Amino acid sequence: MVFFIFMDATIIAFKDYLQKEKNYSIHTLMAYEADLLNFKVFNCMNFEQDSIDLVNYSQIRSWIVSLVEEGLSVITVNRKTASLKAFYRFLLKTKQIEVSPMLKHKSLKVPKTLQIPFSEKEMNAVLEGMEVGTGFEGIRDYTIVELFYATGMRRAELIQLKCVDVDLLNNTLKVLGKRNKERLVPILPAVKESLERYKQERMCLGEVVEGDYFFLTKKGEKLNNSLVYRLINSYFSQASEKVKKSPHVLRHTFATHLLNNGADLNSVKELLGHSSLASTQVYTHSSLSELQKVYQKSHPRNKEQF
Missing domain, CATH: 1.10.150.130 (Tyrosine recombinase, N-terminal domain)
Structure with missing residues (x-):
């Protein structure tokens, strides 16, 4: 039928x-x-x-x-x-129904999965292995990896980033997040250098099809989801044995490393573009793990022999 x-x-x-x-x-x-x-x-x-x-x-x-x-x-x-x-x-x-059939529905229980971020050693290995890259694609790829790690941007946010959003004079990026919510993200000096280098290479492209967008393919077209995923997976497969290697893991890595190095949860929330702290707390397990190590190593009671 x-x-x-x-x-x-x-x-x-x-x-x-x-x-x-x-x-x-x-x-x-x-x-x-x-x-x-x-x-x-x-x-x-x-x-x-x-x-x-x-x-x-x-x-x-x-x-x-x-x-x-x-x-x-x-x-x-x-x-x-x-x-x-x-x-x-x-x-x-809109008063088309009086009672929702979903009124008493409860979401299925989601099994907890541990998101494992890349270590600082793995991040350094990838960036050093890329050696800033050569040619348009090499320099673009290095800039993308560094930008993901330095800002915690979502994959869609990076793809949608436009030339007018990159303000190298004031060292900020205007990022368009979920539900079209804008946020300003600061640019670190090392990242600024990479962005400037990429801009120079970008200017040397021949025909540019979608020139409004900051990151392009060598054909001058806007990036797509699968290309960005393959890019991250390819480079990190050379330096990490973790099962999952994706732009989202880099976002998780950004948040975890900030928290491990003393950043407060609310600041990380703003940088990630979360609407509530509850969303950001997903990233705190690694920080708690780091805190636990320091605690166990430093607390006098743990040094006693029983």
Whole structure:
């Protein structure tokens, strides 16, 4: 049986609300739309119900079970159900429903995973091994690695960084974070040198297709997610045996190294662009581990023999 799935007027209105009222990015809007359409297809196939406005929670629970049986991670399932929750909140807000079917829903419990940051030794090994690089791509790659480590930027933030956002005169970067929230990040002297060197190489590119963006391919095009991921994974595979080697691990490394060297949690929160300290506290486990080592080494009671 073939189902032709059309976009509900309510889904279109919901997307319009998220874009205009909440200022969500295009990527977030696409994710919400995909989740809602996925749920709509499920309801068509299993309950012969084309509209998702007036479903009940048993239908939603069946969908969640199917997602888990497909092998999707708990985080992915929770993200999809969060899309539904937001959709029904919108229907409540616009008085299209009186009670949300997600009212009593609880997110699936996420198993705790330990994010292991790169050590300072590994970071130095990568940067020294790159030797600032030669040619456009070598210099660009070195600058990207150094910028990730020095600022804790997200991958999307680095990709979206524009030439006008890089203020080398005042040593700041204007970073556009989640939900289009802007923040200023200071530029360290060593990073400034790398940025200036890259700018010189960038000026020597031939045809530039997307010139507004600061980091480009050698063809003058804007970087993409997979290219940046491969770049980080490739360089760090030569210096680290850690399983996960990604831009997000570099963000984690930035926060952990700052905290280990005495930075206060609130300052790290501002640099990372988090809206609350709760988000930043994810990065404190390594700092606590470092503190524990110092504590055990220094406390008189630990020196006593029992």
